[in-house]
Amino acid sequence: MMKIAVLVKEVPDTWSDRRIDPATKRVDRSGDVVIDEINEKAVEVALQTKESGGGEVTAVTMGPKNALDAVRKALAMGADAGIHIIDDALGGSDAVQTSAALAAALGSRGFDLIIAGNESTDGRTASIPAMLAERLGMAQATFLRTLSVADGAVSGERMTEDGHVEITATLPAVVSVTEQIAEARFPNFKGIMAAKKKPVEVLTLSDLGIDAGDAGGANSWSVVDTVTVKPPREGGTVIKDDGTAGQQLADYLASAKLI
Amino acid sequence: MSQVLVLVELTDGKPADSTRELLAAAAMLGEPAAVVVAEPGVAKALAADLAKLGAATVYAAGVAGADALLVTPQVAALAAAASTAGPTAVIVGSTPDSREAGARLAVRLGGAYLSDVLAIDANGTVTQTAFGGSYNVTASAAKGVAVISIRSNSIDGAAAAASGTVVDLDVSSDSAPTTAITARHEAVAAAERPALKAANIVVSGGRGLGSKEKFVLVEELADSLGAALGASRAAVDAGYCEHNLQVGQTGTTVSPNLYIAVGISGAIQHLAGMQSSKTIVAINKDENSPIFDIADFGIVGDLFTVVPQFMEAVKARKTS
Ligand SMILES: Cc1cc2nc3c(=O)[nH]c(=O)nc-3n(C[C@H](O)[C@H](O)[C@H](O)COP(=O)(O)OP(=O)(O)OC[C@H]3O[C@@H](n4cnc5c(N)ncnc54)[C@H](O)[C@@H]3O)c2cc1C
Numbered sequence: 001m002m003k004i005a006v007l008v009k010e011v012p013d014t015w016s017d018r019r020i021d022p023a024t025k026r027v028d029r030s031g032d033v034v035i036d037e038i039n040e041k042a043v044e045v046a047l048q049t050k051e052s053g054g055g056e057v058t059a060v061t062m063g064p065k066n067a068l069d070a071v072r073k074a075l076a077m078g079a080d081a082g083i084h085i086i087d088d089a090l091g092g093s094d095a096v097q098t099s100a101a102l103a104a105a106l107g108s109r110g111f112d113l114i115i116a117g118n119e120s121t122d123g124r125t126a127s128i129p130a131m132l133a134e135r136l137g138m139a140q141a142t143f144l145r146t147l148s149v150a151d152g153a154v155s156g157e158r159m160t161e162d163g164h165v166e167i168t169a170t171l172p173a174v175v176s177v178t179e180q181i182a183e184a185r186f187p188n189f190k191g192i193m194a195a196k197k198k199p200v201e202v203l204t205l206s207d208l209g210i211d212a213g214d215a216g217g218a219n220s221w222s223v224v225d226t227v228t229v230k231p232p233r234e235g236g237t238v239i240k241d242d243g244t245a246g247q248q249l250a251d252y253l254a255s256a257k258l259i
Numbered sequence: 260m261s262q263v264l265v266l267v268e269l270t271d272g273k274p275a276d277s278t279r280e281l282l283a284a285a286a287m288l289g290e291p292a293a294v295v296v297a298e299p300g301v302a303k304a305l306a307a308d309l310a311k312l313g314a315a316t317v318y319a320a321g322v323a324g325a326d327a328l329l330v331t332p333q334v335a336a337l338a339a340a341a342s343t344a345g346p347t348a349v350i351v352g353s354t355p356d357s358r359e360a361g362a363r364l365a366v367r368l369g370g371a372y373l374s375d376v377l378a379i380d381a382n383g384t385v386t387q388t389a390f391g392g393s394y395n396v397t398a399s400a401a402k403g404v405a406v407i408s409i410r411s412n413s414i415d416g417a418a419a420a421a422s423g424t425v426v427d428l429d430v431s432s433d434s435a436p437t438t439a440i441t442a443r444h445e446a447v448a449a450a451e452r453p454a455l456k457a458a459n460i461v462v463s464g465g466r467g468l469g470s471k472e473k474f475v476l477v478e479e480l481a482d483s484l485g486a487a488l489g490a491s492r493a494a495v496d497a498g499y500c501e502h503n504l505q506v507g508q509t510g511t512t513v514s515p516n517l518y519i520a521v522g523i524s525g526a527i528q529h530l531a532g533m534q535s536s537k538t539i540v541a542i543n544k545d546e547n548s549p550i551f552d553i554a555d556f557g558i559v560g561d562l563f564t565v566v567p568q569f570m571e572a573v574k575a576r577k578t579s
Pocket residue numbers: 014037038121464465466467468490491492493494505506507508509510511521522523524525526527528529532542543544545548560561562563
């Protein structure tokens with residue numbers, strides 16, 4: 001039976017006015033937060049993989065109280081169990097620390113496949129999947145826009161800047177998926193009700209065996225020194241096409257020496 | 260002066276265009292040293308090119324079948340070079356391969372990973388942006404080696420030419436499980452049009468184009484201006500063009516001198532990838548489209564009449 005972990009993250013809604021708290025220099029997570037869209041797609045892939053080959057899907061998150069909603073969403077979609085890594089001491093972790101905590105939670109559980117999004121919409125480091133592969137000594141099959149699992153291997157098309165490459169890796173592997181991978185299913189009422197009864201394991205710093213002296217923003221490898229808001233961009237001239245707009249645009253761009 | 264390692268990206272076996280700026284960034288922090296992974300015997304041949312671009316040292320890892328292995332040989336080579344050089348910083352590019360090699364290296368060496376960096380100063384403080392360019396952030400490594408991934412076309416100038424002394428690396432003992440690259444589908448057609456990230460002008464089309472066939476209009480517009488071609492996610496999802504043309508939150512971030520949005524509504528996630536363009540032009544038939552809130556020059560009109568007329572006017576200027 002395939003053991004599949006899917007990594008989900010609760011992020012500020014991209015439709016909302018996202019903020020960095022100037023005092024803490026951290027992402028303000030007090031506004032509208034949602035499961036990152038890419039992680040819904042990762043859950044979809046995990047469920048499809050389970051449905052075609054059998055298995056068990058565990059949704060894993062690290063984050064404050066709200067982050068549990070991302071796990072609940074995955075459970076409502078059909079994941080079997082959840083893991084929530086939560087500890088005040090983990091606040092302000094950088095990517096290297098986050099990967100350490102996730103690796104500590106995932107490491108000894110014998111997952112065949114760990115599925116993540118390629119890049120989160122808040123941190124945008126696109127680094128956690130590769131870091132996990134490094135820490136767990138698993139192969140990395142990342143930035144996949146298609147994915148198939150067969151005969152103990154995962155294969156798919158990896159997005160590159162100029163197109164894509166076909167890759168294949170032997171399990172166990174860490175996989176990350178891009179937004180082309182699939183459309184996520186909507187949880188139905190039955191799923192939402194069932195999710196309430198599914199087990200969610202809570203892990204703290206001491207459960208993970210991470211030293212408090214290595215954890216959180218006070219001990220991070222990278223630090224944010226300054227955060228400045230850029231003034232919002234102002235609109236300029238808007239004209240209604242009276243039959244000469246194309247000509248006017250050419251005149252405008254020429255006078256600005258842009259063409 | 261301590262060495263600063265640069266992971267050299269290769270295109271068709273030659274140092275990629277990014278090499279200049281990566282070595283220039285390294286020169287701001289110390290003595291640039293290039294790290295190259297290639298078929299055995301090949302990397303050395305690149306030393307002269309790399310020396311011209313500023314590499315005082317060229318760490319060459321010969322790996323059989325290097326081109327068919329994903330990321331792990333590069334991580335092993337960087338780690339091996341680091342154990343010889345004891346660098347203060349490591350500079351990598353912005354392709355997925357380089358970003359992931361950098362991320363893994365930060366874990367392997369114990370260090371900070373600083374992603375998508377736009378500028379760098381002599382103290383090692385880097386500038387990044389957050390939330391689609393709404394914030395400027397400066398950051399630095401608090402401890403360990405700083406692994407810095409540079410967004411392409413961010414660093415001007417070049418490092419002074421150096422000697423390019425070759426040091427061979429043996430990475431055969433690397434034990435990381437590998438991923439095989441079994442085929443490549445990478446259009447070299449890039450030569451016909453400027454790359455999205457590097458272009459001076461970007462012309463992007465959205466769902467307003469209506470079909471793949473009609474999307475050709477923005478391609479023609481781009482070509483008439485010598486511009487790169489971009490697209491909204493809705494246009495990509497509808498199959499009007501390739502996914503790697505997507506501009507925005509989950510696509511490429513661009514900041515050209517001129518950005519022309521055609522039939523794009525201006526959803527917040529699209530703006531996140533282009534709102535730091537110097538001049539923004541929008542053509543959209545709906546005057547309430549949010550794209551007009553940030554456009555320097557907006558046209559409320561039918562793109563199928565405005566764009567052809569504009570192209571005619573541009574042609575007339577060129578010939579007159
Ligand atoms: C997590 C997340 C990430 C996302 N990332 C991205 C991203 O990276 N990039 C991105 O672009 N989007 C992204 N989106 C999607 C975004 O929300 C919008 O759905 C998308 O940008 C809309 O594309 P569009 O403007 O082409 O389409 P629409 O919003 O449908 O707009 C089409 C426009 O064309 C105009 N039009 C139609 N016909 C004509 C005509 N004949 N002449 C003139 N105008 C015409 C219409 O008035 C309309 O304004 C993301 C969304 C989410 C949730």
